Amino acid sequence: MFYREAGQFNTRYAEDRRSFPLRQDRHGLAALLAVAFVVVPWVGNDYWLSAILIPFLVLSLAGLGLNLLTGYAGQLSLGSAAFMAVGAFATYNLEVRVDGLPLLISIALGGLAAALVSALFGLPSLRIKGFYLLVSTLAAQFFVGWALTRFGWFSNDSASGVISAPRLDIFGVNLDAPVGRYLLTLTVVVALFWLGKNLVRSELGRQWMAVRDMDTAAAVIGIPLAKTKLLAFALSGFYLGVAGALWAFAYLGTVEPHGFDLSRSFQILFIIIIGGLGSLSGNFLGAAFIVLFPVLLSNLASLLPGGLIDAGQLENLQKMFFGALIILFLIKEPEGLARLWQGFRERARRWPLRY
């Protein structure tokens, strides 16, 4: 309703391809980034930065990773956490075994490692479809978890398999402070979302959606199904791997396999179901929801007279609520919060006309 579109027209295809065709949206995005990069580090306290914003950003990135595979390429996966783990441990090992390797490089390489593993477990998708594929991704989930704990080499032979992350330095600047870790995360996430945006709008992105929507037709058009699916697994793996590395280094400060168990995979799946399958912004919405809702719930509980709801019950309630929410979304709005927002926006652009 506050859009003013008259006079915004394109004389070149390049202009038409912009992901934010409306001037108002472009300005909005710029403002948002300015706030995120300048204002937040300024005003945000340590709790908010390290307990809310960093996990929110990392989970958004992980959500994007899974969304590429499930939302865009239509391949269901329950192994997301495994690939995060691979990314985290690969990054850690690169840091400790290759001295002088810049952090960002080792994170990228960690992502690459995850991509390879992911593609490996994606191989069965060339023969099997639908939830048969769950077997492969669950196999990844359990096998990776097992291997990382079983072989001390991965955790540099530390007793517990739990290892603390090395100092975060970029170009000699130390980033161990919450602000530093926040900015590191934010930068990586923004960069990768930009790439992700290009990716899903590229030919490859369209091929993924084609395979998702109607694979026979895709094949008849001449889309190489095998290559397309494997690339989906690999790129999804890369994003998850980087997310895993950030989760371990920028958020927890420790690297441990148990942080990447099946429930983490479910959490990420829930993020994209709630946020929106096949949507970029949805990952942020879903992640925000997943991160903020428990905080909200515990705050509400603390308002009640003490001991009425203990922590355990709170967790159960949370579980029930999330479960119910998933079902609700699948029934009412399978395309998630992103779709709701988009629908509202479309109506606002047309208001007061209906169509």
Place this chain on the structure above:
Amino acid sequence: MEFFFEVLIGGLLAGVMYDLVAIGFVLIYKASGVFNFAQGAMVLFSALTFVSLLERGVPFWLAFLISLAAMLLIAVAVERVVLRPLVNRSPITLFMATLGLSYVIEGFAQALWGAQVHGLDLGISDEPLELGGMLLSQFDIFAALTAASLVALLSWLFNKTRLGLALRAVADDPLAALAVGIRLQRVWVVVWTVAGFVGLVAGLLWGARLGVQFSLSLVVLKALPVLIIGGFTSISGAIVGGLIIGASEKLAEVYLGPIIGSGIENWFPYGLALLFLLVRPAGLFGERAIERV
């Protein structure tokens, strides 16, 4: 060699336990085309209800009936709240819905009965029994017999009763079934209840084994490879699959374990299932549909 057979038999008997869970899946999958991830949660819920009642001094049979009633309620609720609104949506969507469902049921079960571990004694001594020179757990044999009788009961239910007829009709072709006046909703409720019943039995046996606790709901993760190997649509397939998984993972643990490391039984079934998928995508007994364009 003796040892080998002991391991094998032990594995097979353990496989029976998987069967009990897997059968629940197959029932629901046949009737409503849903891969019911919540089956594990149902096992947990039924067992937890049963135990808690028992601990509150409710007699065995009554506790059993009440738990069964609870499963019926769940079945009705699921049909109303989940299946009906999601009718003719994609299998993936339905699967994710049951994922949510499992969260609801688990959360509910623990909110209701608490999260602590309950011991459960069905009064079957677990001391091994000498059979043909092999030591076998009485309990396992008991479990095997229960499973066998359960399967017998089910096959009677499906082959001899009108319900069974209706069920098979629905499984073959929902639309046709509707056309001849079978009420889909009712069939679903019944099937989910039966699955709940199977879940209850499985829950009791598993619970007596490991104690009734959250980890029960994780048996679902074992059932998946069982189904892949057996085929989603065939009970006998599920049974064979369960036995294969049970035996192979024990053998693997015993013979491969020392080589590549212990604790492989939590991923080995999946590796096996993958092999099966690549060789025979429809499973041993499942029929494969040819894709028509």
Place this chain on the structure above:
Amino acid sequence: MGTLIETLDTLPHWLHRQALEHGTDVALRHKHLGIWQVRTWRQLADEVQSLAGALQARGFSVGAILTIISRPTPQAIVAALAAQWLGGTASLFDPLDSPAGQIALLGELQPDFVLAQGHEELLRLGAAQVTPRVLIYLDGRGLSGSGPFDRALDYATLMGSKAFADTVPLAHAQQTAFVFYRRSQQATEAQRIRHTELLQHGRHLVQHEGLGRYEEALAARGFASAGQARYLLAPWLIAGFRLNFPENLATRDRDRRELGPTLVAGTRETYERLHGYALERLPPPGDRARRLVDWALAARPGALRRFLGHWLVRRSLRDVLGFSRTHAPLVVGDALRPETQAFFESVGIKVRRWGDSTEWEVPSSSPASVTNGQDEPHSQRVWKEATT
């Protein structure tokens, strides 16, 4: 402009001038293949000259008539200007008019030079048993192997052959720029407008409405009316603003919103269609949203209502209709119906009327009386009428 105007007394001269002085400015935009394709004044002038060249080479001379049967497209404009460049007259037909009447009309007029948009229009010519000396089509779709039109020329290929006409227009002020025909029950009536007259009206409009180089005008309806020639084409050439063409009829409303024209020189139909479009898409009467809209659009609002109404409804309604940049909403010819006028005013658009003064007259020698156009080509006849 002052002194120039005396020397610039025809449309082609103005085109020439614009091309010389503002060659790189945007003259035309046409939404085509998904984007607004731009023509500068220089390109436009070149295109006009090369078409003029092609026509000249095929015997189109001073006083001849080029009959243009086309939706508003850049090519139609180019063709009209090319005809005038050679001192000829453009006769415009809107394909949306009823085929029957048009066929009869064409049958009587027996035009020698015709530019038709495509298959449909060619079929009408066929039905009217017209065999022009020169027949040009814009869209060759569906023409291959369709009988009598194998001699027809493709506009695109014609443009390819760069045969430039004289670089100065041959037109002069007293010649007829446009001629429009219609059938009334008794006879065929014609409406002729000379360059002087056109430019006079155009200049008047430009001055009165204060039109500058940066106006955006949308030409959605056919030009087949004298009013449009006076109040859209002439001002466009004089003020040198941009004329925009929508992608097609089905998309014109979306295109209008994208473009956000600052000058709308529409006919009564334009506005009434738009009014209907809005009414049909507003929330249904009785609906809460609709009550808000009505509340905001009510006449003579108080301060609060003016403020809220502006932000909640009027501003966005203006925008979806594509009028938020419009400062010159004009209706050419007949006045709007009161309710339509009122609707646009309630949205904050005061539509101003520019009456069309040309009267229809029956040609001194009615074309119907001429049995064979061969002895005295139609064009010659009209030229006499135009110059005497």
Place this chain on the structure above:
Amino acid sequence: MTQTAATHLLELDNISLSFKGVKAVTGISFRVAAGEICALIGPNGAGKSSLLNVISGVYQPQEGRIRFDNRERRRMRAHDVAVRGVARTFQNIALFKGMSVLDNVLTGRHLKRRSTWIEQTLRVGRAAAEDDSQREAAERVIAFLHLQPWRDALVGTLPYGLQKRVELARALAAEPRLLLLDEPMAGMNADEKQQMSRFIIDINRELGTTVLLIEHDIGVVMNISDHVVVLDYGRKIGDGSPEAVRKSPEVISAYLGTRH
């Protein structure tokens, strides 16, 4: 569009296909001349669609040979067939429902892409220029089939008739030499059929694309096709010009036998 019999774009030689022993098509042979519109007709279950699926490589025939553009093939995957320049539409629309009309058409052109996904993702090299050319080509197809008003609409939301047209657009976007249409007018009203046949003729005449189509509406078939092949119970029972086929007693009996 009469061609000399020498230039045959597609030749089927004794094709047989069966599912689990059930014969769908038996010993079918016919030839499609370059530049013609060839119609494949026959009662339901005559094996028309199966045959189309064989030609487009969705099914592999148990017996028989296919020559396309003088290249013989025994088995070929759908992808290779597409690369050779064959595009098709499906009986029950197989569009990418989650994508816009424009994206569907662009996807139809993906074989024309040269730049790699890396170039496209990093926005370097030929990617941008190629995006423009691809878009323009897609827009030409959209304009050719008068789809401009729905360019940005999700195909899932469009009415049936339009979806059929979008699917045609997607196939056309590949600039195919042979266009296979599986009941392009099924379920359309008279006007839509009229319009669709117009489009098919224009595609054939203006773009010189060879068309092989399955259609039930005999009236339409006789109007637009240069050559008709009749199947019944998986066998060929007629092959020739529309007039010739219309007269053939075997065809007539087959149709009278299975009026529906």
